[in-house]
Amino acid sequence: MAGYRDLLRTPGVGRMIAAQLAARFPNGMSSLAILLHVEHTTGSYGAAGLALAAASVGQAVAGPVTSRWMGAWGMRRVLTLTLSVCVLAFVALALLPLQIPGYMALGLVAGLSTPPVQAAVRTIYPKLVNSSQLTPLFSLDASLQEIIWILAPVAITLVSTQIGSSVGLLLVAAILVLGGGWFILSPELGRVRIPRSRRGFGAVVLRPPVMLATVIGFLLIGSCAAVEVGVVATFDHGGLEAGIVLAVFAVGSLAGGLATGHVPIGPWAMARRLAVVTVGLSLTLVSLNVFWLGGTLLVAGIGIAPALAVLFAITTASVKFSETAEAFGWAGTGQLIGAAAGSAIAGFLIDLSGTPQGAYLAAILFAVAALIVSVVFVRAFPDLRTRDPSPIPDTEPVSTLMQQP
Template identity: 60%
Template sequence: MSSYAALLKTPGVARLIAAQLTARFPFGMLSLAFLIHIERLFDSYGAAGLVLAAMSIGQAIAGPLTSRLMGRLGMRPVILVTMIVCAASIIVMAVVPMPVVGLMLVGFLAGLSMPPIQPAVRTIYPKVVNSRQLSPLFALDASAQEIIWVLGPVIATFVAIQVSTVAGILLAAAFLVGGSVWFLLLPEVGRVRIPRSRRKLGVVLKKPAVLLSTVVGFMLVAACAAVEAGVVAVFGHGSADSGWVLGIFAIGSLIGGLALGHAPIGPWALAARMLIVAAGLVLATFWLTFWWLAFALLLAGIGIAPAFAVLFGIVSASVKFSDTAEAYGWVGTGQLMGAAMGSAVAGFSIDHSGAVSAIFVAAGFAALGCIIAALARRHAPDLRGRDVSPIPDTEPIGVVS
């Protein structure tokens, strides 16, 4: 814990973490808020899953594109424009009556314009700490972001039930605008310039570590999205229990991230962390009571933040600095496609086979992610005792002879 305290004393680190968490706080609210809102409108979890899937697909397409644009246009212009379009789209979805197809189209636009805060901050981190601090910083960041998933579902559920689902969505939009503006005003954002990548779009995916992180991230987030839908279906949209259980799920991730943040990252590290998630989700299928789900998801959550820390670490150590934003964009795309798949499959599964089927879906995604990580372990860099900073960009230097 002393190393985390030292990290937070490093100039710029605490405010970067706080600002980006605020800007990304809607991620912990919007899925649940829209799930409850659309299910109430159309009496169908399948319809809600389709809208959430459309939003996630938009984000997935935008991930590498907006990340790459930051190397051409700068972080601030890209984040500002996308924030304005995204916030406007979310507000329209909340207040304008429209059919499911209309909600899907506007949701797709909202996802397409989601500000690339995560790739931006992942690119800035190596410039504000030394190489020895970078791996613990990724672990701290992965743990801290669980605040989003602890408080977000609880706040979204509370506001949706006590006030209205529209109020919950508008509150998420307010966090998006306020947090993005705060992030844009930070001096570190202005000081770090992402070099323009000389590679074609998508070439970075040829790096085995980037592809592995993208695929396993897909499975991990698909599992989390399916759990979210399943828990809401178990307790119903009229109960706050779903928010509390999902909050406990995130607390498990926070505990795991802080406890395992300094664990060496070897070839088996990702598979081991995914195994924890899969085991907890399998246990969750046994009984659908509040306390059993809370216990099982607390256990499953212990593997989540450590798994994300490994994903970020192996990507950072495998690509050039000019490619880091795009690489994290692709990893984010994999996660968002996972969210789309998890939400859609779980939604239709609930409609046809009941709430417990969504938990089975989640366990299946997590188990598949564990198997992929184990089979591809030879492609995961061994970071034990290694520098996890991005590879420096080099270019020919002209000399006078």
């Protein structure tokens, strides 16, 4: 932990971590807030699912686009524009009397305008610390983001069910303003400028490490989403046990990320970390007892944040600085699509098997697929044990001819 203390003493690091966590906190609330509000006002989970699907599609489409805009227009301008539109969309969702098409339209707008905070902060990190601190910083970031997924769903569920679903949406809007405003006004955003990318839109995702980060992120988050569906189905649609078990899953990830933060990242790092996730998830099929599930998901969680840290590190180390934000935008889109696919497949397998174990089977299949990809394509992973994990500079040395005297 001494290494993390030294890291947090680096000027700007602690403030940037706190600000981006506050700015991203609504990400853990928005889906549930939309789901609960639309179901409450229409009386239909189907309608709520359509509105939520529209928001998810919007986020997936916008991720690479708004991230790339930051290189053309500047981070503060893009973040301020998207934040403003997103806040207005949530206020409208909360206050306007709408039918299903209206909820879907505003859900799509809210998704499209989700501020690209994650891409922005992971572009800033390499400029705050030296190369030896970058991998631990990514591990710390991946670990601390679990706080969002532990606290945010509980907070929005309590507010939306006990006070009112409209109040829940307004709470999301308020936190967007406060957290997003803090992040946008952070001095670090003014000191870091992303150069305009010279390559065409989407070209960065064709780089093997970025493609691997996108594909493995899709599979890993798909596995986590399937676990969430399985836990909720196991404990009667979100009882106290469900919250506790999911919290244990997140705590395992938090602990794993903090424990491995200073471990050098080699080509086999991803495979080893995904193996831990796969073993833990495989054990869930033995029993649906709350203590057994808690223990097995604690084991599986130990590999989640470390695997995400590898994704962040190989993405940063494999692209030019001007392409970093767009690369993280594509990786984020992969994760969003994975979450939707994992939830859908888990639900289908629960219906097909008639038991929550279908969802855990889906989670295992996603994790096994991620492990296979990481093994088969191991040569495409950069070896960060012996090289600088910082982004490739946009300026390169130019060869000149020297005239002999």
